[in-house]
Amino acid sequence: MRIGRSVPPAAAPFGWQDLGHAVAGAWSPVRAIHAREEEIREHFGVPHVFLVSSGTAALTVTLAALKSLSSKTEVVIPAFTCFSVPAAVLKAGLRPVLCDIDPATFDFDHALLEQTLTDNTLCVVAHHLFAIPSDIARLKAMCQPRGIVVVEDAAQAMGVRSGAGYLGTLGDVGIFSLGRGKTITCGSGGIVITRSDRIADAVHQRYLRLRFPSRAEMWLDFVRILLMAVFIRPSLYWVPAAMPFLRLGETIFPKDVPLRLLSGLKAGFLRHWRRRLHDSIQIRSETAADFSRQLSLHPVHGPAHPYLRLPVLAATPGDKDRIHALSRRLGLGMSVAYPTSVNEIRQISAAFHGREFPNAKRVAEHLLTIPTHHWLSEADRCAIVTCLATAAPDARPPGRWASPSSVEVVHHG
Numbered sequence: 001m002r003i004g005r006s007v008p009p010a011a012a013p014f015g016w017q018d019l020g021h022a023v024a025g026a027w028s029p030v031r032a033i034h035a036r037e038e039e040i041r042e043h044f045g046v047p048h049v050f051l052v053s054s055g056t057a058a059l060t061v062t063l064a065a066l067k068s069l070s071s072k073t074e075v076v077i078p079a080f081t082c083f084s085v086p087a088a089v090l091k092a093g094l095r096p097v098l099c100d101i102d103p104a105t106f107d108f109d110h111a112l113l114e115q116t117l118t119d120n121t122l123c124v125v126a127h128h129l130f131a132i133p134s135d136i137a138r139l140k141a142m143c144q145p146r147g148i149v150v151v152e153d154a155a156q157a158m159g160v161r162s163g164a165g166y167l168g169t170l171g172d173v174g175i176f177s178l179g180r181g182k183t184i185t186c187g188s189g190g191i192v193i194t195r196s197d198r199i200a201d202a203v204h205q206r207y208l209r210l211r212f213p214s215r216a217e218m219w220l221d222f223v224r225i226l227l228m229a230v231f232i233r234p235s236l237y238w239v240p241a242a243m244p245f246l247r248l249g250e251t252i253f254p255k256d257v258p259l260r261l262l263s264g265l266k267a268g269f270l271r272h273w274r275r276r277l278h279d280s281i282q283i284r285s286e287t288a289a290d291f292s293r294q295l296s297l298h299p300v301h302g303p304a305h306p307y308l309r310l311p312v313l314a315a316t317p318g319d320k321d322r323i324h325a326l327s328r329r330l331g332l333g334m335s336v337a338y339p340t341s342v343n344e345i346r347q348i349s350a351a352f353h354g355r356e357f358p359n360a361k362r363v364a365e366h367l368l369t370i371p372t373h374h375w376l377s378e379a380d381r382c383a384i385v386t387c388l389a390t391a392a393p394d395a396r397p398p399g400r401w402a403s404p405s406s407v408e409v410v411h412h413g
Contacts, residue, residue, distance in 0.1 A: 006238040007333030007380050009249060010181025010309060011373040013276050013283075014229070018269050022186075022225065025268015026218060032267035040191060043274060044169050048200035050192040050207050051267065053260035055155040055177025056084040058190030060257050061210075062173055063092035063123070065202035066149055072122035078108060079341050079360035081127050083253045085153060086342050091257040094122065098342055100357040103313075104300050104398050107134040109359065114142060123149035128157035128167045130369065131183075131284075131308045132301055136162075136170040149173065149199075156308045158183045158191075159277040173199050178266070180228060183280045183308065184273050186266035187225045210261045218263045225269065234375050238331065251338050253347050280374070281306040287372040287381070294385045300398065309335070309369035311398055312388070317365045323391045324368065332384050333371040340364050363398070 025032035033051060040049045052058050063075060075089045079098040089096040099116045100109050106129040113124070124143055126134040136152065143150050154160075154168030155177035161167070168174030173196065176182075178189030194200050213221065231240050240246050284306040291310055292303030299305065314320035320336065327334035341360035343352040370384060 002238050002241070002329060002331050004238060004331065005234045006241055006331030007234050007371055007375060008181075008232055008237050008373075009333045009335040009369070009371055011232050011371075011375050012180070012182055012185040013280050013374050014185065014269070016229070018272065019226065019229065021271040022222060022265045022269035025271070026222070026263070026265040029212070029264020029267065032264045032271075033262065036262075036267045036270055036273070039274065040193065044166050044193055046169055046193045046195050048192075048194045048197075048203070050203055051262035052190045052192065052207075052210065053213070053258060053262060054188050055175060055179060055182075055190040056088050056254065056257050057259050058175040058177070058192045059085065059088040059125070059151075059153065059155075060091045060259060061203060061206050062151060062175060062192050062199075063088060063094055064206055065199060066123055066151075066173075067092055067094055068202050068205070069198065070122055072120050074118065074120045075122055076113070076116055076124045077342065078106065078125075078127055078129075079343060079357035080106065080338065080363050081129065081153075081342060082155070083251055083338065083342070083345060084257075085125060085127070086345070086348060087254045087257055089125075090348070096342070096348075096351070097121070098352060098355070098357055098360075100359045101363065103359045103363050105134070106130070106132055106311075106363070106398065108139070110135070110138060110142070113139075117142070117146060117148060121146070121148050123151050123172075125151045125153050126171065127153040127155075128160070130311050131157040131160045131167070131306055132311075133157070133160070133162040133167055137164065140171065151175070155179075155190075156182060159281050160306055168193060169195075172196055173203075178270070180232075181308075183284075183306075184270070184276045186262075186269040187221055187228060189262050189266050189270075207261075210259055212261045213263045218265050221263060222265055232375070234331070234377075234380075249335055253345050283374045284308065284372040287376060290381060291370055291372075291385070294381070295388060297396070307372055309337075310372055311337070311367055311369050313363070313366040313396055313398055314368055315366075315396075319391065320366055320368055323388060326387050326391050327384075330383060330387060332380065332387055333376075334384065334387070335369050335371075337367050337369050338364060367398075
């Protein structure tokens with residue numbers, strides 16, 4: 001157990017004054033929620049915005065709405081993604097179908113995706129993992145002629161732009177997450193956005209069925225936010241990190257997906273979300289550029305992209321384990337992302353009938369992420385660089401595998 005300064009793997013900026021705004025939002029919830037909805041509509045240029053209790057809830061409500069508009073039942077998702085994505089598909093009463101990924105971008109392998117789509121495909125969920133953009137234009141060109149909806153999982157990419165605009169606004173419908181480790185946070189929360197009146201009407205029908213958290217649940221959330229504000233600081237993060245029952249840093253397949261509206265308290269906490277979002281993106285861009293320079297990395301989307309966490313692939317799974325173990329001992333915040341591909345999640349593996357997805361599997365075995373958030377000090381950055389250079393000097397940005405049987409990573413500058 002480490003005692004002393006420990007960097008959290010992920011964190012989002014906020015200030016003590018935001019706690020006061022949270023209390024104000026709790027007493028005027030309708031006003032706070034309507035204000036946030038209008039701000040989000042204006043900022044992202046979309047007419048329809050829905051605020052719910054989590055990013056997973058946002059995806060679940062979206063998929064349930066799409067299900068009500070069609071008799072199709074299959075949802076295509078990346079074979080390497082957040083475990084909450086297949087959980088949302090199942091919660092919505094739909095069937096997850098996997099497609100292997102391009103290990104350079106974590107996007108779909110589009111050649112395989114073409115073969116995966118069927119007459120029963122309701123939608124495709126494209127993720128912007130670590131804020132790395134998926135090719136939404138290419139995906140829409142493939143899906144729209146078939147009447148397949150493109151859902152953008154921009155949970156890790158709120159406020160990040162690509163050439164065509166904000167991620168999350170490029171497909172038919174998009175979702176953001178307001179969880180603890182995202183670009184901005186209110187402890188937990190989710191957003192659904194769309195330009196489609198038809199999809200918005202279907203989402204609205206489900207939105208009307210959701211209830212606000214009870215007063216007891218709301219004030220329990222306030223206590224959680226207060227504890228987060230205290231213990232997310234590197235000087236104190238070692239305290240919750242030393243409590244195994246909290247399972248910090250673990251990826252857990254959710255047994256259920258609670259569906260609630262966002263509380264007025266959390267809407268109040270988000271009062272200055274635009275400034276916080278701007279600061280978060282700027283800091284992540286600068287930190288990623290610094291790591292890329294010091295480690296001689298050439299990430300596929302450029303060194304100054306605002307990565308939620310900067311991904312690198314260790315040369316071997318053993319190297320990954322050594323880096324992670326050393327990082328934990330030194331309190332440097334490097335993490336292993338998702339431990340398996342989706343088809344190997346124990347609770348749902350039987351649904352995929354033994355199919356394998358080699359790129360997703362290898363990424364899970366080799367991937368590490370470097371924190372990019374505002375709590376990193378100059379000394380932390382130097383220690384991370386030294387850790388990587390010592391434990392795994394051959395770590396590289398995500399790239400394409402040289403061959404199906406190779407574990408050597410070829411990166412693209």
